Amino acid sequence: MQLYGVDPATVGAAVRILVEEDRADHIDLNFGCPVPKVTRRGGGAALPWKLDLFTGIVQTAVREASKGGIPLTIKMRKGIDEDHLTFLEAGRIARDSGVAAVALHGRTASQYYSGTADWSAIAELRNALPDIPVLGNGDIWSAEDAVRMVRETGVDGVVIGRGCQGRPWLFGDLMNAFEGSAERHQPGLGQVAETVYRHAELLVDAFGSEMMGLRDIRKHMAWYFKGYVVGGELRARLATVPTLEVLRGLLAELDADSPYPGADAEGPRGRAGSPKKTSLPEHWLQSRRLNEAQQADISAAELDVSGG
Numbered sequence: 001m002q003l004y005g006v007d008p009a010t011v012g013a014a015v016r017i018l019v020e021e022d023r024a025d026h027i028d029l030n031f032g033c034p035v036p037k038v039t040r041r042g043g044g045a046a047l048p049w050k051l052d053l054f055t056g057i058v059q060t061a062v063r064e065a066s067k068g069g070i071p072l073t074i075k076m077r078k079g080i081d082e083d084h085l086t087f088l089e090a091g092r093i094a095r096d097s098g099v100a101a102v103a104l105h106g107r108t109a110s111q112y113y114s115g116t117a118d119w120s121a122i123a124e125l126r127n128a129l130p131d132i133p134v135l136g137n138g139d140i141w142s143a144e145d146a147v148r149m150v151r152e153t154g155v156d157g158v159v160i161g162r163g164c165q166g167r168p169w170l171f172g173d174l175m176n177a178f179e180g181s182a183e184r185h186q187p188g189l190g191q192v193a194e195t196v197y198r199h200a201e202l203l204v205d206a207f208g209s210e211m212m213g214l215r216d217i218r219k220h221m222a223w224y225f226k227g228y229v230v231g232g233e234l235r236a237r238l239a240t241v242p243t244l245e246v247l248r249g250l251l252a253e254l255d256a257d258s259p260y261p262g263a264d265a266e267g268p269r270g271r272a273g274s275p276k277k278t279s280l281p282e283h284w285l286q287s288r289r290l291n292e293a294q295q296a297d298i299s300a301a302e303l304d305v306s307g308g
């Protein structure tokens, strides 16, 4: 379970609920979100800049999680921008607070998902924290990328982002690669179609609503069929599919014998966005500690922010 929050008391209470109700085997705190509605209230990737607030949240979360023996980890970015890097200090604070691992996405908040991730920052963090597991994240599109990240940075593990969009089998490929096997899952179009249908069924189950489940599966279509031979008109109808029954019919129109297209199905996928100045609370960058007004805003923000 991943949590996002800007107030130590609220995050602590959330972790306590998860532990007491036995709802998670592992809890992660999200300090990587670059979205304006989150950062302009001091959350996500903006938060580690405030050392007192970051320390308070991580210490409280670790304390509550440890009561149930649940590992607490954090995920973060390099910083707000290249002039306001936070990852080394935040990593040390998290280590000193007792986290089970630290994950670093090698981009700043203002980079969004654009450009290439800076794996050298991941290596730097790995070297700075020799005593806890460090996980690397950014631009892993294949099992080979994951193996290369481990080799180049020395990380203990990797975190997959956009690389698994439309490729849930990437995780199996990673397991094979790390076990030294050259076997990779390279599905033909028929197998992709079956996976899309199963994914849609699971979404319908998860949402408890066919309409909601189908609305969600639409955005996955371009990812699943990237590189495969699918006509433009059929792609358009898949991207607006209303029901499981219609989905079944559309998938039946695909050439199930069409083979894995190779390189066309691989490489970057998902949105990159473009770099933009990160929205922050007023005077956020002036000091590494919260001033009184920011302290008051943080408490109020907790009342009306949802998501991360």
Ligand SMILES: Cc1cc2nc3c(=O)[nH]c(=O)nc-3n(C[C@H](O)[C@H](O)[C@H](O)COP(=O)(O)O)c2cc1C
Pocket (backbone or CB within 6 Å): 002, 030, 032, 075, 105, 113, 117, 137, 138, 139, 140, 159, 160, 161, 162, 163, 270, 271, 308
């Ligand atoms: C649409 C989208 C939603 C995301 N949501 C989350 C999230 O809820 N929590 C999180 O830690 N990271 C989230 N991420 C970030 C990814 O986990 C990852 O850090 C980022 O995409 C960089 O890895 P990549 O270059 O391999 O995609 C999200 C990314 C995208 C594109």
